Amino acid sequence: MDFMQxxxxxxxxxxxxxxxxxxxxxxxxxxxxxxxxxxxxxxxGFLFESYAEQLFFDAVKLGFDGYREYLSLTRRTKEAIDxxxxxxxxxxxxxxxxxxxxxxxxxxxDNTFDLYEIKSSTSAKPEHEPDLAFQKEVLxxxxxxxxxxxxxxxxxxxxRDGEVKACDLCNTCEVTEQVEKLEGSTRENIKKALDxxxxxxxxxxxxxxxxxxxxxxxxxxxxxxxxxxxxxIYHLCSPGAQKIGxxxxxxxxxxxxxxxxxxLNEKQMRQVQATRTGDVITDKAKIGEFxxxxxxxxxxxxxxxxxxxxxxxxxxxxxxxxPFQYSLHVLESPDDEVKHFEYLHSDxxxxxxxxxxxxxxxxxxxxxxxxxxxGFEKTCNELMGKILPEYESFYQSVNDRVVxxxxxxxxxxxxxxxxxxSASIKKVLPVLIPELSYxxxxxxxxxxxxxxxxxxxLDGKRDHEKDKILNDLLKYCELDTLAxxxxxxxLNKL
Numbered sequence: 082m083d084f085m086q087x088x089x090x091x092x093x094x095x096x097x098x099x100x101x102x103x104x105x106x107x108x109x110x111x112x113x114x115x116x117x118x119x120x121x122x123x124x125x126g127f128l129f130e131s132y133a134e135q136l137f138f139d140a141v142k143l144g145f146d147g148y149r150e151y152l153s154l155t156r157r158t159k160e161a162i163d164x165x166x167x168x169x170x171x172x173x174x175x176x177x178x179x180x181x182x183x184x185x186x187x188x189x190x191d192n193t194f195d196l197y198e199i200k201s202s203t204s205a206k207p208e209h210e211p212d213l214a215f216q217k218e219v220l221x222x223x224x225x226x227x228x229x230x231x232x233x234x235x236x237x238x239x240x241r242d243g244e245v246k247a248c249d250l251c252n253t254c255e256v257t258e259q260v261e262k263l264e265g266s267t268r269e270n271i272k273k274a275l276d277x278x279x280x281x282x283x284x285x286x287x288x289x290x291x292x293x294x295x296x297x298x299x300x301x302x303x304x305x306x307x308x309x310x311x312x313x314i315y316h317l318c319s320p321g322a323q324k325i326g327x328x329x330x331x332x333x334x335x336x337x338x339x340x341x342x343x344x345l346n347e348k349q350m351r352q353v354q355a356t357r358t359g360d361v362i363t364d365k366a367k368i369g370e371f372x373x374x375x376x377x378x379x380x381x382x383x384x385x386x387x388x389x390x391x392x393x394x395x396x397x398x399x400x401x402x403x404p405f406q407y408s409l410h411v412l413e414s415p416d417d418e419v420k421h422f423e424y425l426h427s428d429x430x431x432x433x434x435x436x437x438x439x440x441x442x443x444x445x446x447x448x449x450x451x452x453x454x455x456g457f458e459k460t461c462n463e464l465m466g467k468i469l470p471e472y473e474s475f476y477q478s479v480n481d482r483v484v485x486x487x488x489x490x491x492x493x494x495x496x497x498x499x500x501x502x503s504a505s506i507k508k509v510l511p512v513l514i515p516e517l518s519y520x521x522x523x524x525x526x527x528x529x530x531x532x533x534x535x536x537x538x539l540d541g542k543r544d545h546e547k548d549k550i551l552n553d554l555l556k557y558c559e560l561d562t563l564a565x566x567x568x569x570x571x572l573n574k575l
Contacts, residue, residue, distance in 0.1 A: 085278045087271075089181040089215045095274035096211055097295035099284045101302070106278050111306060121532045125390045129201040130184070132391065133233045135247035137185050137197075140168040154182070162188075176222030178275055183216055184233075193226040197233055197253075201390050203399065205232035205254040208293045211270075213256065214263040218271065230257045235399045241392040250391065250399070288315065289326030296322050312336045312356055318348055318502025351493045352502035362496035368489050368572055375484060378448040379569070381410040383561040384461050385530045385554065387432075393539060394431040396468040403468075404461050405432040405534055408558040409443055410566050419566055423559060427551055429539055433468050441475055448482065451565055453506045455485035486565050489572060506564055514567045519560065524553040 085106070087095075095102040104112050115123075134140065141161050145151040154173035161169050166188070173182045185197035198213050200206075209232050217227045236252040277284060284290075286306055291299040300315060309315055312335050314328045324344075333339055337357040345353060355362050386402035387393065397403055409422040424439040426432035444450065452458040459480045466473035489495050490504040499512045510517055519525040524533060537543040537550045 084178065085275060086175075086178050086180055087274055087278055088179075089212055089219075091278070092179075092215045092271065092274055093208075093212055093293075095277060096270065097293050098288075098291045098299045099274075099277045100286050100290070101295075101299065102274060103277055103280070103283050108283070113302060113305065118526075118528045118532060121528075126201040129235060129250075129390045130199050132245065132247045133199045133251050134170055134185075136233065136251060136253075137168045137170060137187070140170045140185065141166040142170040143173075144171040155180075174219050174223045174225075176219050179215070179219050179222065179271060181216045181219045183220075186220075189228045192224070193228050194220070195229045195231065196220070196227050197231045199233045201235055203235045203237035205234055205256055210256060210259050210263060211267065211293075213260045214267040215271070217260060218264070218267050229255060230260045231255050235390060237399060239392075240398045241395050243395065245391055287325070287329060289322050289329055291322045296325075310335060312498070314339070316501050318352055320349070347493070348502055351496045352498070352500075355496045355498040355500075359498065362493065363575065364494040365575055367492070367494040368575055371489050371494070372572060375449045375451070376447070376482075377412070377414050378445060379412040380444055380448055380450045381412075381486075381562040381565040381569070382444075382450055382452050382458060383408050383558055383565070384458060385527065385534065385558050386461060387531060387535050387539070389535070394433075396431075396433075397464075401464055402457070402461055403433060403464060404436055405538075406530075406554060406558050407436065407440060408562040409440070410562045411443070412566070421559065421562075423555060425551060425555055425558075427538060429541070433465050437465055437469055437472050437475075441472065444479060446478065449484050450479055450482045451484055451486045451569065453485070453487050453561070453565060455483050455487075459483055486569060495572070495575075506561070506568075509568065510564045513571050514564065517560065517564055517567060519557075522553065522557050522560065524550070524557045530554055530557055 087102070091102055091105065094105060101112075134142070143154060143157050143161065145154050151173075154171070155175050158169065158172040158174065161172070168185065168187045169183075170185050171182055172186050174180065183196060184199040186194040187197065188194055196213065196216060198209060198216070200209055202209075213230050213232075217230065220227050232254050233251055234254065236250055239250050286303055288296055288300045288303050303309075304315065314320075314325060314333055314336060317324070317328075317336060317339075320328075328339065328343070331343075333343075336353050339345070339353050339357075351362060384402075384404040385406040386404050388400055388402050390399050392398060392401065394403070405426040407424050411420045411422065413420075422439075422443045424436050426436060462476040462480050466476035485491075487504050487506070490500070490509055497512050500508045503509075507519060510519075524530050533543070533550050534554060537547040543550060
């Protein structure tokens, strides 16, 4: 293949995993399609970008709608530069086999520009630097000079109070020095990326080649491309690319083949031991201590939350998780029947007050509040207490009584090989209580619950299916707390 052009997104795919770039260019069907949850992440980025662009009030915005307009973008960019435009959004540059679209360029003099990248993250991250280094190289090879380089990102400290203003929502961070240090390696990597894109055969698919924090994402793709044993080394919990590469170099394929002297962390060691022996690792004394610390009545609590890069309501900040729903199972005493309570907000308004009033009427002043992954519920409670100061003491008292039901599993007091090193309720429940299943539900993931509620209630995008979505949300959230009840009962039987 004589000519192959790569964009900055192609280049970043190469840096994450060479095979990722090759598959995009030669066998795209093997890559997973963009699902609705992934698209929602993209949409959040586009939403933030629409605010960040307001910082460049004098900009000429080019952009494109469709492939034909994309092809004309380079020409239109040059025309805008030649016409003397000071600031250009979505300018495209081509230098032979490399091309990029810049979020914003600001003219310094006739041939020199400052370069801006807009990111919906809450800080300028290391992985943004090679992206910008690639853009700088394209501009340089196109005959332009780059003066200073910036990342425009979300101001995580922002709290909405009235109209959202771009100058409050956005922060700008200079990364010129960091990007310039990558100049030599960027040129080398561009050559390697082009070589990969042009070669006939797909490079090695192994996750050991994943970089820039892409191990987990690439592993998901790899599992669809390779025939992987259920207990292969690729199911080791949180290993990272380096550790997987070391295992591959030793010729180890399965978890039960990992030698005792191979360096593993404590969680990985427990997983390997349980897989090797096939036995459940149980510390009944520790589990007994945990259960003895609980005080009746027991309240099993779970929230579903809304979150957005641009806060919907006053008192909220970017990406803050605000509950719109809860499920609450209550066990007054060991011999009582379990009672269930719930709340689901269903109209386009701030849910915090009605949800709080409902919860306050159902959670007594005594007893343990059991959750799964306490950091999440506690943070939600702190936020709601700040938004409603009159309920701050209530939420503080709830947090003082919170106990994490995940703890016996996270601390290794009950380890099953089929948890695969995870203490997630999605991993624990099907092993301990197989008759309860999230798979039977139309909504079975927290991300989908959040997205569908926001789209149907706040955004009005799914009016025709809103009633079904609300009903599905009730079933999903109820299962979360029912699962906790059944897991608690399971631990008691031990």
